[in-house]
Amino acid sequence: MASHRRPKQPSRTRVTVLTTAAAAAVVLSANAANAAPSEKPNVDEVKSKVDKLYEQAEQATEKYNGAKEKQEKLQKEIDTLQDNVARGQSDLNDLRDGLGSMATAQYRTGGIDPSVQLFLSADPDDYLDKASTMDQLSNQQVETLKKVQEKQRSLAQQRSEASEKLEDLADTRTELAKKKTEVQGKLADAQKLLNSLTAAEKAALDAKQAQASTTAKTAATSGSTAPASGRAGSAYGAAQSVIGSPYVYGASGPSSFDCSGLTSWAYAQAGVSIPRTSQAQANAGTRIYSQSDLQVGDLVIFYGDMHHVGFYAGNGQVLHAPRSGTVVRYESINNMPFQFGVRI
CATH class of the missing domain: 1.10.287 (Helix Hairpins)
Known part of the structure; x- marks a missing residue:
């Protein structure tokens, strides 16, 4: 005679675990569907x-x-x-x-x-x-x-x-x-x-920077500040001759420059040897702590660790090699934290 047995019932614990996992999956799916997409930085x-x-x-x-x-x-x-x-x-x-x-x-x-x-x-x-x-x-x-x-x-x-x-x-x-x-x-x-920006956003950003440089050039070249003279004048003139040259880290001319590469190269054209780095250039001459006492051709040191240098261009402007992606150009001295000037 065949044995008749009741089918084995699933474990109550297993049912509970499966139900909990399914519920969690539903909640996660709902949260993912309702979550706002990550916002792109402006x-x-x-x-x-x-x-x-x-x-x-x-x-x-x-x-x-x-x-x-x-x-x-x-x-x-x-x-x-x-x-x-x-x-x-x-x-x-x-x-x-x-x-x-x-x-x-x-x-x-x-x-x-x-x-x-x-x-x-x-x-x-x-x-x-x-x-x-x-x-x-x-x-x-x-x-x-x-x-x-x-x-x-x-x-x-x-x-x-x-x-x-x-x-x-x-x-x-x-x-x-x-x-x-x-x-x-x-x-x-x-x-x-930068690649995350659209073409239009990049163009607008470049145009804004170009306009700022043009404004700075106008202020530097049409103001009342006396022009540089002597070896500072010669160095400043050399820097002016390479306006538009690209910034390249580690470069010191004659066709590309970083910040201290520009200043050391320009002074070399005037027959004056100054150190290569901005920190060393900060100690290469007499320090000028007041912006009102700066003269065209003075070196201008920026940031607390003195990692940037340019030429004072007059009327609150500097001529320098700003950073990668830019060229030698004029900018406002107030774009960076001014420390002091150096007169060679």
Whole structure:
């Protein structure tokens, strides 16, 4: 006879879990359907974020410039040391060769007692002359030994110094690569934000910046501020000659510039050498703390960490290389936090 059994009922716990999961899925779906779409940042918000990224990129750029300048200086010092070591080693070899020749000569004549050599000599006067020469050679040998020792110490010191500078150079190159990556990352982030704008929004933003630059140029060139003179005037004139040149981080002319690249290049055209970075340029001359005392051609330092520099253009305007995506142009001095001027 067949066994009749009641079908197994589902576990009450399992039913409860399934019901709870289903309910949660329904709630999540409803929330997703009712959630407002993420709002796209407006032009002003994008500009604010982009400006901040460009500022951070420029901070890294000036550190990059400092590391690059240090690298070039170290490389020159290392090259000089290595050249000196090579020449010193050649001199040392010559001294050793000379010392060897003297030793050989002494060995050849040192096997017979000097009195016997005099007795056997066919020409006593000639022998006495040679004996006198041997005494001189002995004294010369002592002096040569001293020179050898001095040269060895000098070479050891120079090799040690070169080795230390090579280690410093390796660290500097690592720092240089790090700052380059940091700059590139900030610029890529800024470009990504800019790409989120429509063509019309980009055009409107560019037009606004162009108008501001035109207004600044008009104020700088038609005001009452006396024109620059002397070497500052020559440097300022050089900067004016490259208006419109693109900003490129790490560039110092003649066709592209970053902020301190422009100022150092312009002063070089005037025959004046100033440091490469904005921080170093801040200490290159006499500081002017009042904007009212600035003269055309003075350097103008911005931000608390002094990571930006330009030329004072008169009437509250500056001529500078602002940031990536722009060109050498005029702007209001009030666009950035003014620190002080520097008169070279």
